[in-house]
Amino acid sequence: MENLSTLTGKYGDEGDKLIFKVLNSGEYLGGKIFNKTKENLLSFLDNQIEKSKKIAPLSLQDIWDNETEKSVLEVLKMHMQEVGISEKALRYDLTVPFARYVVMNRNDITFPFKRYQVQPVWRADRPQKGRYREFYQFDADVVGSPSLVYEAEFFQIFAEVFKRLGTSVTIKYNNRKVLNGITEAIGAQDKFVEVVTIIDKLDKIGVEKVNEELAVLGVTPSGIDKLQVLFTLQGGDKEKLEAIKTTVSSSEIGVKGVEELQAVLSYLEAANFDFSTIEFDPSLARGLSYYTGAIFEVKAHGVQIGSICGGGRYDDLTGLFGLPNVSGVGISFGVDRIYDVLNELNLFPETMADAAKVLVTNFGVDEEKFSFNLVTKLRAAGINADMYPTQAKLGKQFEYADKKKIPFVAVIGADEMANNVVNLKDMVSGVQEKYTVEELIGKLK
RNA sequence: GUGGUUUUAGCUCAGUUGGUUAGAGCGCCUGAUUGUGGUUCAGGAGGUCGCCGGUUCGAGCCCGGUAUUCCACCCCA
Structure with missing residues (x-):
């Protein structure tokens, strides 16, 4: 929970409407x-x-x-x-509350300050698939330095995370300064938000509609003409950046934005970063109004869902709470959407890594004590074991092991107790052999 | 916030112009198999048809309200 005044005005007009008020x-x-x-x-x-x-x-x-x-x-x-x-009001994201926290604790923090945080956030939106009223964000930020090395680090974090999750993604990026440069170059800097919103819709409505809407907004024909470079960019990111640099050459801030991105790429290059998953997208805008530099967005391949991560640099966020001249940059993982992606692509393992390796049967009053003793010994030996909870027909107990994907069943009945052995069945091969407890531990370890 | 859409067995869904006892597949339970899972076969249980009200001799079906699901717009994680 935050003060309403802490949140309002930080996320744009639409954001203000989506804040859950209390x-x-x-x-x-x-x-x-x-x-x-x-x-x-x-x-x-x-x-x-x-x-x-x-x-x-x-x-x-x-x-x-x-x-x-x-x-x-x-x-x-x-x-x-x-x-x-x-x-x-309820938290809308983790970045603004974090900025507030940084300002409040400025004397105890050593800058640059890095932190990660996982918590639920809320949107007063109409829910549908991939859009939740309450969802978890995982945020990583670093505040207190304008260094572009951190932008490069966040690319590395994105790439590493999705590599480990086994998910194919595209990390899209842009720079707010580039967008500033573009609007300046076409003489529409007074309509920054409107122009950017229209350009952002490019992949959704297409070039023609975008040009149409820009004309309606009052952008001059020569301005629109100049913009077409954006829509026809060819080649790798380096080439695209050079082309944009020419387009915004008349804008000091625009050129700076391009140079910032070029610097980030040079750091990544020095670290042998794999460029195949990243893509410079000059139409990428992002709604949150506090971004001032680099902006990021991650799209998952093969699943129709909105962006699964977002982020960017914010130069003035702490200034809003009384601590000016502290630049920060951070990223946010949409945990629930990432779960949806993994789920839809069947990327979750069939069994849990820490599931039971052996199920010990339960045949009755005397047998279950013997079984419970065995389970205790197996656990003491570091083997993940479980005992069937009630006396039941053996078929039922095997069925349980089968459904839980437990690979072994240790059968203990009157015969086994009398001979002090355990009858171990391999659930995959169906082979059954008798072992002493010590042999069993050695076998399962 | 605007416009649609969904809701019937544990799950996924049929259900004709309103008409007797609301069905299927999967799952579940029991047995064939008294100490042996997956396959097969036989049988069985399980439903206030989202909720409230109305029309009608009669409503799962028609009408009103309400909740809910999902979708599009908008926006984003």
Whole structure:
């Protein structure tokens, strides 16, 4: 939970709408209130007016007489929310609260400061596949240095993580300064957000629609013409960056953005980084408004889902909380979406690494004590063992082992107890052999 | 936030113009096999048809409300 004021204004207009606001203790604004009859509603609101002078200026009866029922309800809802919403809100991401934390603890932190963090965050959005109201983010950030080496490190982290997960991804990147340069170069710097939003839709609606929307926005034909380089970039990232550099050559900030990315690539090159998974995308914008430099986005291959990671550099975020001139850069893994991807691509192992290796049978009152003693010995020897919990038919116990993918079953009945041996069945081959306890431990270890 | 869509057995889904006892596959249980899983065969259990109300002699099916699922837009993890 954060103060509402900590979160508002950090994520853009859309972000502000998606912040989960929290009601004051004891308030209830559920739909039931707004479905009441006129009489009930008016008497309810009279009580509210008594409680709060904030909505006293409203003459409810007047509005009711002159407006449609729906608009009255809208007006009432707005005023109700003014009364009911507290100064608290649920975390929207981990970056802004982290910036607040850094400012609060500035005296105890040695910069550059690195940290990782896993926690749930919330969006007041309509949920659908891959879009959740509550989901986990895994964030890694470093604040207190403008060094572009950190950008390179985050590329390495992305690449290493998805390599280990066995997932094929594309790490897309861009730089806000490049976008600034582009809007400057086409003489539309006063419409930065609008232009960038349209360009960002490129892969979704296509070049023609993008040009159309830019024209409607008021971008000059020569400006639009200049932009076409963006849509027809050829070659590797190095070539693309050179081409963009020419496009934004008239913009000081634009050139700086390109040079920053070139520097990052040079670090990666020095570290023998595999460039095949990364892709410079000058149309990549990202919604969060606090980014000022590099921006990242990771897309999974073979699964239709939004981006599974995001990130970028923010020069001024701590400044908003009273600590200026501290640059930071960080990335965020969308843990739930990554889970969805792994699940859909069947990348989770069939069995858990720490699942039981052997199931010891349970035949009855005397046998289960012998079995429990064996389980204890096996565990003491470092073998992951389990005993069937109740006396049951042997077939049932084998079936259980089969379904749990437990590779061995140790059968202990009257015969085995009398001879002080264990009858071990290999569930894959079906072969069954008798061992002493010591031999069994040696066999399973 | 806007526009759609889904909801019937544990799971995935059929269910005709409203008509007797709501079905299938898979799963589950029992037995064939009294101490031996996967395969096969035989049998069985399991449903307030999301919820509330209405129309009708009669509603899983029609109407109203509500919840919910998923999708598109928007936006993003």
